[in-house]
Amino acid sequence: MAVKELHKRSVHVDAPVEKVFAYVKEPRHYLEAFPEQDRRHTGLAEVNLTPEGGVGSTYRLVGRVLLFFHMEWTMTREEYVPNERLVDHANAGGVFTFTFEPDETGTTLSAAFGWSSKVPFVADLVDLSWEGDSDLDAMLANLKKAIET
Numbered sequence: 001m002a003v004k005e006l007h008k009r010s011v012h013v014d015a016p017v018e019k020v021f022a023y024v025k026e027p028r029h030y031l032e033a034f035p036e037q038d039r040r041h042t043g044l045a046e047v048n049l050t051p052e053g054g055v056g057s058t059y060r061l062v063g064r065v066l067l068f069f070h071m072e073w074t075m076t077r078e079e080y081v082p083n084e085r086l087v088d089h090a091n092a093g094g095v096f097t098f099t100f101e102p103d104e105t106g107t108t109l110s111a112a113f114g115w116s117s118k119v120p121f122v123a124d125l126v127d128l129s130w131e132g133d134s135d136l137d138a139m140l141a142n143l144k145k146a147i148e149t
Contacts, residue, residue, distance in 0.1 A: 007133050008112040011140040015147050017100050020107040021083045023147050024098050027059035027075070030088070032146070035138040038063075045072070054080035089116065109143065111136050 013020050023029055031044050042063030049057045057077040064070060073094075079087035086098045097112040113136060 006113055006115060007136050008110060009133060009136040009140055010108055010110040011137075011144050012103065012106060013109050013144050013147050014106045017083045017102050017107045020109055020143075020147055021086075021100050024100075024109070024143060025053045025080075025086055027057075029143070029146065030059075030075075030096075031061065033139040033142040035135055035142075038135070050077075052080070052082070053077070109140060111140055 027047050027049075028044055031039065031042065034042070042061055044059060045062045046058075046060040048059070055077055057080075059075050061073045061075065062071070074091045075088045075096075076091070077086065078089045078095075079085055079097075083100055085100070088096045090096075093116050095114045095116055097110075097114070099110045099112075101108045101110075
């Protein structure tokens with residue numbers, strides 16, 4: 001099933017690709033990178049990593065949507081190319097892709113969000129419920145800060 005990419009952002013990180021990749025591949029760092037307003041009502045419930053944290057690893061997030069509705073998402077790592085690419089797919093259809101590219105003074109870290117659904121227009125409806133570009137910018141800024149510290 002094709003993924004409709006809705007948002008993509010990048011940031012420079014003053015660290016080698018290996019360090020950036022090692023940090024980002026950890027599920028708890030994924031959750032810690034979300035904007036504060038999202039972290040307040042979401043938690044990491046269960047992590048099952050394959051060797052190296054690669055394809056087939058899963059982690060479950062629990063939280064509230066619109067502050068009232070209990071939700072659970074299981075993220076499954078669908079792609080794992082060390083120091084190049086990670087793709088985590090939520091059972092609800094959301095897909096996060098991280099890419100890692102060496103640059104002159106460190107790493108260009110990119111994050112993209114897309115939607116995979118058999119139902120037409122679902123991606124567009126989901127996109128109305130959050131600030132995709134600004135949330136990805138916040139996630140990347142939080143990752144950058146944590147890695148460079």
